[in-house]
Amino acid sequence: MTLPIQGSLSLILAVVFGAVFGALLQRGKVADYNVIVNQFRFKDFTVLRVMLTAIVVGGIGVYGLNQFGLAQYHIKSADMLAVVSGAILFGIGMVLYGYCPGTGVAAVGTGSIHALIGFLGMLFGGILYALSFPWIKSDILTIGSLGKLRLPEITGIHDGVWFMVLAIFAVSLFRLLDRVGSDSDR
Amino acid sequence: MISSQFRRSYLVGAGIGVLSWVVFTVVNAPIGITTALSEASGVAAMPIIGAEAVAANPYWAKTVPAWDYGTLFLVGTFLGALLSSLSSKTFKWELVPETWKERFGGGVAPRFIAAFTGGVLAMFGARLAGGCTSGHGISGSLQLAVSSWTFFIVMFISGVVTARIFSVRSTKSSSKGEL
Numbered sequence: 001m002t003l004p005i006q007g008s009l010s011l012i013l014a015v016v017f018g019a020v021f022g023a024l025l026q027r028g029k030v031a032d033y034n035v036i037v038n039q040f041r042f043k044d045f046t047v048l049r050v051m052l053t054a055i056v057v058g059g060i061g062v063y064g065l066n067q068f069g070l071a072q073y074h075i076k077s078a079d080m081l082a083v084v085s086g087a088i089l090f091g092i093g094m095v096l097y098g099y100c101p102g103t104g105v106a107a108v109g110t111g112s113i114h115a116l117i118g119f120l121g122m123l124f125g126g127i128l129y130a131l132s133f134p135w136i137k138s139d140i141l142t143i144g145s146l147g148k149l150r151l152p153e154i155t156g157i158h159d160g161v162w163f164m165v166l167a168i169f170a171v172s173l174f175r176l177l178d179r180v181g182s183d184s185d186r
Numbered sequence: 187m188i189s190s191q192f193r194r195s196y197l198v199g200a201g202i203g204v205l206s207w208v209v210f211t212v213v214n215a216p217i218g219i220t221t222a223l224s225e226a227s228g229v230a231a232m233p234i235i236g237a238e239a240v241a242a243n244p245y246w247a248k249t250v251p252a253w254d255y256g257t258l259f260l261v262g263t264f265l266g267a268l269l270s271s272l273s274s275k276t277f278k279w280e281l282v283p284e285t286w287k288e289r290f291g292g293g294v295a296p297r298f299i300a301a302f303t304g305g306v307l308a309m310f311g312a313r314l315a316g317g318c319t320s321g322h323g324i325s326g327s328l329q330l331a332v333s334s335w336t337f338f339i340v341m342f343i344s345g346v347v348t349a350r351i352f353s354v355r356s357t358k359s360s361s362k363g364e365l
Contacts, residue, residue, distance in 0.1 A: 004214035014255045017209055018262020021202070021217060023270035028198030031267055033283035040342075040349035046195050051323060053199025058206035059328035071210035076316040076326055078333040086315025087337045089307050091344025095352065096304025098283065100319035101312060102219040104305070105260060109267030111279045114301040121305025126220075126227025127234070128306065129313040133245035136314065149332040162330055174192070 003070070022106045031106035033098035033114070040095050045177055052170040056163055063159050073150070080144030082136070097121070206328060215255055216329075218321035219263070220312040222256035224249045227309075289353070311341075 005013065025031045028050050038044035065071035094100050097118040099107050104122065107115035129136075152159050202217070209215055228246040231239075240246050251257075271277040282297045290296055312318035315337050317326055323341070326334025 003212060005212055010213050010255055011253070011258050013213055014258035015262040015265070017205065017213070017217075018259035018264075019266030019269070020205055020262075021259070022263035022266025022268075024198050024201045024205070024266075025263070026267040026270040026276075027274070028195060030198075033280075034285040037285050037349065040345040041353065042346075046192075049192055049195035050199040050202065051319075051327075053196050054202035054206070054324050055328045057200045057203025058324065059203075059330065061203065061207040062210050062328055065207060065211055071207075072214060073329050074216050074325070075329060075331045076322065076333045078331070078336065079316070080336065083315045083333050083336050084340050086311040086313070087340035088344045089311030090315060090318065090337075091311075091341040091346075092348045093304045093307030093309070093311055094319070094341070095345045095348040096300045097308050098286070098301065098304065100219075100323075101223055101308060102217075102263060102318065102320040104308075105219065105263050106267035109264045109269075110271040111277050112283075113279060113281050114283070114297050117298045118301035118305035118308075121302035122220075122223055122309035123227045123230040124302075125306035125309030126224040126313065127231045129310050130224065130227065130231070130243050130245040131235075133243070137244070140314070146332065151330040151332060151335065154332060159330060178192070 021102070022109060025103055025106040026110055031099075031103045031110055031112075033107070033112065036100070036103065037095060037098050045174070049174060052166070052173075056167045056170060059159075059166075060163050063163070075148040075150060078146040078149050079141045080146060082140050082143075085140070093125075202324060203328070206325065213255065215259075216321065216325035217259075218256065218317060218325060219260060220309060220318045220321060221249055222254075222260040223309060224313055225251045225254075225257055226260075315341075 004010075022031075029035045029046055030050055035044055035046050039047035062071050062073075066073060090100075097104060097115075099115055099118060101122060104115050104118055108119055151157070151162055206217060209217060224245070228240050228243075228249065228251040231246075240251075268277070281294050282292055286297055286300075308318070312321075315322060316333060317323075317337065319341075322331075322334040322337040327338055
């Protein structure tokens with residue numbers, strides 16, 4: 001069998017991989033409004049614990065697979081005006097909604113009706129974006145466009161060093177949080 | 187070394203990391219959500235602006251509504267969370283979450299308005315930035331993409347500032363004795 005798998009088998013795998021992702025989000029408590037909002041209030045660090053672990057573990061593996069030619073990178077373009085303004089809107093939206101898009105979809109599966117309302121909001125947001133896309137493409141995406149850059153390329157620092165620094169940062173942060181008794185409400 | 191209280195968070199994080207190895211290798215598709223959502227928004231727009239207008243739109247031309255990999259991954263995410271919450275007996279119909287009740291009261295309408303507005307902003311922002319917490323935050327960050335780390339850091343600061351503004355407002359409203 002040749003990788004990557006395409007065709008109808010990949011569509012079956014899509015449901016399987018999606019289900020694993022959804023179950024992980026649910027088991028990790030990040031499909032919970034309270035956990036997400038309390039991350040932004042610095043009262044619960046579950047979201048960062050999950051995300052930073054995923055980035056370090058996933059990143060080291062994908063880097064290795066890429067070195068052996070088994071995985072391709074999919075780098076999104078650093079169109080800085082669009083990325084920064086999109087991120088600002090996203091942060092506001094995530095706190096109001098109490099979920100991000102993935103955890104919102106997972107939360108609907110756990111019985112959250114307000115997550116379903118926010119899901120409808122996301123569909124509406126998607127419509128607004130598509131309708132404003134011609135203007136965004138010509139006047140926003142073109143400003144500060146740096147291309148598909150990776151941190152090792154612009155800094156000259158090796159991938160391995162980046163992951164080591166990230167791992168040390170994550171472990172130090174979480175040990176410090178454990179010591180000062182953060183997340184005490186859980 | 188690892189506090190047992192939070193072992194589950196690390197295990198789940200590692201699980202998402204390992205899932206990334208698998209999806210990059212087996213289907214050559216990083217974990218992502220909002221591309222499929224924007225396809226779904228094209229379907230939602232058809233009764234409003236008409237199928238022809240959707241087909242003519244340059245953005246929906248890039249994200250053609252279809253039962254493709256991304257859409258089925260989204261369906262899987264829903265199903266996985268549903269099965270997981272049923273099997274762990276944590277499935278619960280929820281109209282207004284606890285943290286919201288403590289700060290803004292138990293009214294359903296304000297919570298629904300905030301959720302809808304938040305959904306609009308999160309989706310618009312994600313599409314503008316080129317991804318969300320999944321596509322940028324996890325998949326992009328683990329590839330050490332400049333765009334994704336920019337998104338992650340700016341999004342987090344924006345969320346913290348927003349939460350701070352809301353906590354000031356909720357302190358004022360809670361002084362009225364409302365619960």
